Amino acid sequence: MTEYYTRMGDGKRVLMSKDAIFADLVAGSADAADMGGIPDLTSAEIEKLFEIISDKNRVVGVEPGNEVVLTYDIGQLDFTGDNGNSGNGVDVGRLESALLHERALGADTFELAHADYSIKPVKPVISNEMQTMEEIQNEIVAPYFYGAMPNMGLYYKPDGPYGNPADLMREYKIEEAMDQAEKAAVHLARDIEYVSTRLVAAGADGFNFDTTASAGDADCVGTLNGVKALRKACPDTYINVGMSGESVMGIHGMIEFEGQVVAGLYPHQQVKLAEKAGANVFGAVVNTNTSKSLAWNLARSVAFTKVCVEKSSIPVHANMGMGVGGIPMCETAPIDAVTRCNKAMVEIAKVDGI
């Protein structure tokens, strides 16, 4: 029986038969359909996914004419960061990094980032960030954003002023936990407005909100309120709202944005809130299960993302870093897996960008 080299969700190379790959494709799609209440992939789409996964070539790509545009997270930290970001540990400057991405690495857009890549630590160094934005905008041609994670976890004790809901809930202080999350969300929205409007005043093309809702549903609401404030203050700025997970974690459980409870929303529902807040582009996330195969993860990711694209009235850029979009969760993602996931997301889910 013919077997094909493919990958597991942790990146390990495995051999699988055609039947086994097909079974995982169908199961992955069915899992998304079951969780999200969305349609399964069609048999033609499953066939196409098999063709992509079983391609004998090391690297695959889209057909000419099917190219999309790319957006990025963590800015220059891909060069300068440590292995926590799969960074190279090379202390290159932020101007050089931006221009290298534009002129040597084929970037359609790029972004400036703080070393901690979060909204909160940008506040004390906002003037420094504004100066650097002004300087790089003088040289760069491609759209150049400022990027940061809302990262509401930094607003809870011991890092911030608010009680930690996880600790409070362990003590059965449920109402206090909800109250602290709501207060932190208001603080986050205020900080987003402070930081983002200043970076736009310094010439940024826009703002990339990366890993929205990483601290749960209150983080999601705080971010969307911050986005709304930025849109009101800067009507023409480019806003990218990227998520952190396929489903918004209900740590608060009842907090709402514009009358909609956000806990438990999936990408095709999340995007509607991003539209309401004023985003121009939505970054859909589907998480990788490291115990399942590439086939299972990719089919599941494509099923979720395809519906998100169909329901969205704004462009959708699929998040396709380590551990999302079907890509294995490992520090150095294998390029055979990365390019297969990329092609599938563009040609089957029909995303507007990666």
Added chain:
Amino acid sequence: MGDTAGMAVPHFMASGMGGIRTAGDLVARMEYSKNMKVDKAKDYVAKKLGLSTLEIADEYIMRELREELKIGVVTGVPGAPRGIAAKMNIEKLLDIKINSCEKFRGMLKN
């Protein structure tokens, strides 16, 4: 996403337009400034450039055209506009306003 050789490079190779190698930056600007989905954004840019949507992702065509239009090129060419100057030409080409150009104009003394 770090690991440039495992992320930025393979994503560009698999499906990326290539930024200022081609017309990727222009298509991105239309997605972000007008909420255009990728096909509509490509159509818009292609019409402005007088090319097909296939041609706007072709380095062979776009390298010369970008230099001619003075909208920034991927190689080091002394005297070729880049940065704000190139973006001011992109504003005219695409009929849009670019924030950094607006800020730059705001700094000039009348």
